[in-house]
Amino acid sequence: MDTTSMLQVSNLTVQFGSLKAVNNVSFEIQRGEIFALIGPNGAGKTTAFNAISGLLFPQAGQIVFKGTDITKLMPHKRCKLGMARTFQVVRAFNYMTVEDVVRVGAYNRQGEDTVAAKVDQMIELCGLGEVRQRVCGDLGLATLRRVELARALATEPELLLLDESGAGLNTAELASFMDLLRKINREQNITLCIVEHLMQMVMGLSQRIVVLDSGEVIATGTPHEISNNQKVIEAYLGKRVTQC
Ligand SMILES: Nc1ncnc2c1ncn2[C@@H]1O[C@H](COP(=O)(O)OP(=O)(O)OP(=O)(O)O)[C@@H](O)[C@H]1O
Ligand SMILES: [Mg+2]
Known part of the structure; x- marks a missing residue:
C-alpha cells in the first residue's frame, strides 16, 4: 500500500442550529486503503461525508485532499480533483x-x-x-x-466515499458487492472510505476504522483494535453485533 495521504480531515465541525452534528473531528485516509467510518444512528457520519464532498460547508476545520485545501471548494470541483461519492x-x-x-x-x-x-x-x-x-x-x-x-x-475518482452501500442487500448480494469493492480498490487503485452499519462488511473490508458517537471521534484503529475497544463496544458494537 502506498502510504501518502489521500485525505486529511482536521478539527471538522458542522453545526445545525445548536446541534454539533460533527464536533472537532480529525482523521486521515492514506492512499490505497479501505477506510471505514462507523457509529450509531445520528453519529454524524453522513454529515461528515457531506462536508468532505462539499454538499455543505463546515463551521470550523479543514479538509485537505491530495495536498489541496478543499474546505470551501464546490462539489463539482472536488469531483474534478478525483473525489466521488454514493448516497445513503x-x-x-x-x-x-x-x-x-x-x-x-x-x-x-x-x-x-x-x-x-x-x-x-x-x-x-x-x-x-x-x-x-x-x-x-x-x-x-x-x-x-x-x-x-x-x-x-x-x-x-481516486477517492470514493460510499454511504451505506451494503444496506438492504442479502447475504449473497453483499458478498458479491464486497468482492467488487475489493477489486475496485486493488485493480483500479481507488481509495475507499465506507460508512457502514454492517459489521461483516466493515470488518471484512477495511484496514482502519474511525468511530463517531454524537459527532465526536471515540476511537481510531484496526478492525481488531476497534472490535476490542471497550468504549466502542459500549457505545455501539455490543448492540450492533447482536443485530448482525
Ligand atoms: N440538514 C440537517 N438539519 C438538521 N439536523 C440535521 C441535518 N442533517 C443531519 N442532522 C442531524 O445531525 C445528526 C447527525 O446526522 P447524520 O445523518 O450525519 O448521522 P449518521 O451518522 O449518518 O446516521 P445514520 O447512521 O442514521 O445514517 C443527527 O442528529 C441528525 O438528526
Ligand atoms: Mg447516515
Whole structure:
C-alpha cells in the first residue's frame, strides 16, 4: 500500500442550529486503503461525508485532499480533483436507463469520442451488462447500488466515499458487492472510505476504522483494535453485533 495521504480531515465541525452534528473531528485516509467510518444512528457520519464532498460547508476545520485545501471548494470541483461519492438513499434516476446514468458520470471527464468506451468499461466492471438498457425504476436495490457505483466510478475518482452501500442487500448480494469493492480498490487503485452499519462488511473490508458517537471521534484503529475497544463496544458494537 502506498502510504501518502489521500485525505486529511482536521478539527471538522458542522453545526445545525445548536446541534454539533460533527464536533472537532480529525482523521486521515492514506492512499490505497479501505477506510471505514462507523457509529450509531445520528453519529454524524453522513454529515461528515457531506462536508468532505462539499454538499455543505463546515463551521470550523479543514479538509485537505491530495495536498489541496478543499474546505470551501464546490462539489463539482472536488469531483474534478478525483473525489466521488454514493448516497445513503439510492438516488435513482427512475426514468433513465442504466447506461444513461453511467454516461452522466462519464461526461465529467470524457469527451464525445471516449464517453461510450468509458460507459462500456464501467458497466462491464460492475456486472450491469444484462440491464444496461433497462430503466432504473424497474431495478431492484442490489442492482441500483451497482448502478450508483458505476456512475461514481465513471467520474474516475481516486477517492470514493460510499454511504451505506451494503444496506438492504442479502447475504449473497453483499458478498458479491464486497468482492467488487475489493477489486475496485486493488485493480483500479481507488481509495475507499465506507460508512457502514454492517459489521461483516466493515470488518471484512477495511484496514482502519474511525468511530463517531454524537459527532465526536471515540476511537481510531484496526478492525481488531476497534472490535476490542471497550468504549466502542459500549457505545455501539455490543448492540450492533447482536443485530448482525
Ligand atoms: N440538514 C440537517 N438539519 C438538521 N439536523 C440535521 C441535518 N442533517 C443531519 N442532522 C442531524 O445531525 C445528526 C447527525 O446526522 P447524520 O445523518 O450525519 O448521522 P449518521 O451518522 O449518518 O446516521 P445514520 O447512521 O442514521 O445514517 C443527527 O442528529 C441528525 O438528526
Ligand atoms: Mg447516515
